[in-house]
Amino acid sequence: MKFSELFHTIQGEGQLIGVPSVFFRTSYCNLRCVWCDTPYTSWEPEDRDITVAESVAAIMRYRCKHVVITGGEPFIQPKELTALCHELDKRGHHITIETNATLFAEVAAHLISMSPKLRNSNPPEDHRFFKRHERERICPDVIRQFLDAYPCQVKFVVDTPEDLTEIQTLQTEIGIPAETILLMPQGTTSAVLQQKQEWLVNLCKENGYRYSPRVHVDIWGDKRGV
Numbered sequence: 001m002k003f004s005e006l007f008h009t010i011q012g013e014g015q016l017i018g019v020p021s022v023f024f025r026t027s028y029c030n031l032r033c034v035w036c037d038t039p040y041t042s043w044e045p046e047d048r049d050i051t052v053a054e055s056v057a058a059i060m061r062y063r064c065k066h067v068v069i070t071g072g073e074p075f076i077q078p079k080e081l082t083a084l085c086h087e088l089d090k091r092g093h094h095i096t097i098e099t100n101a102t103l104f105a106e107v108a109a110h111l112i113s114m115s116p117k118l119r120n121s122n123p124p125e126d127h128r129f130f131k132r133h134e135r136e137r138i139c140p141d142v143i144r145q146f147l148d149a150y151p152c153q154v155k156f157v158v159d160t161p162e163d164l165t166e167i168q169t170l171q172t173e174i175g176i177p178a179e180t181i182l183l184m185p186q187g188t189t190s191a192v193l194q195q196k197q198e199w200l201v202n203l204c205k206e207n208g209y210r211y212s213p214r215v216h217v218d219i220w221g222d223k224r225g226v
């Protein structure tokens with residue numbers, strides 16, 4: 001399995017914010033978000049190999065119930081991901097998978113944390129990845145499949161108030177329940193996140209969405225492995 005890093009920290013975003021968790025970060029992604037906060041898994045992917053058995057042994061060393069499998073995009077390695085989830089589930093772990101929701105596979109997971117990418121994630125139009133990113137970033141059928149099969153949260157990274165229209169359109173077209181939607185500010189420093197908090201909270205109040213802070217950014221900025 002291609003992976004990037006493994007570390008023990010707290011979940012910094014979403015419904016399980018603050019819960020001590022082991023993060024297992026896979027490498028490689030099918031998208032190229034312009035503001036990607038883990039470019040070492042997408043734009044310049046690290047290429048380390050680990051077997052499923054080695055991954056399970058390394059994760060178990062932390063004696064931590066919650067495991068978050070993140071990326072990159074974990075579902076681009078469906079065979080390995082399925083095997084890893086199966087082994088962790090057997091051992092009683094709570095498994096969250098963080099995904100850009102463009103690829104589906106049946107896995108043993110307790111929370112699918114989708115983060116469909118809005119237009120604000122597009123690389124510049126003259127970039128060689130633009131067309132592919134724009135074409136692949138939203139897959140309504142995949143989002144629907146996850147919603148039907150798993151407990152889910154749908155996190156949108158919001159850059160400006162104008163992003164709301166795109167979120168509302170997706171919500172209506174795909175049928176995403178409002179209570180599963182979380183809005184998070186885009187940014188890799190506490191100062192940038194703070195600038196966006198107030199209007200973002202108002203958008204949440206007006207639309208029945210949940211606001212999610214990004215606690216790891218507030219504490220550690222864009223430092224890796226925390």
Ligand code: SF4
Pocket residue numbers: 029030031032033035036037038039041042071072073100117
């Ligand atoms: S989907 Fe996630 S990992 Fe992939 S490029 Fe976008 S932010 Fe980075």
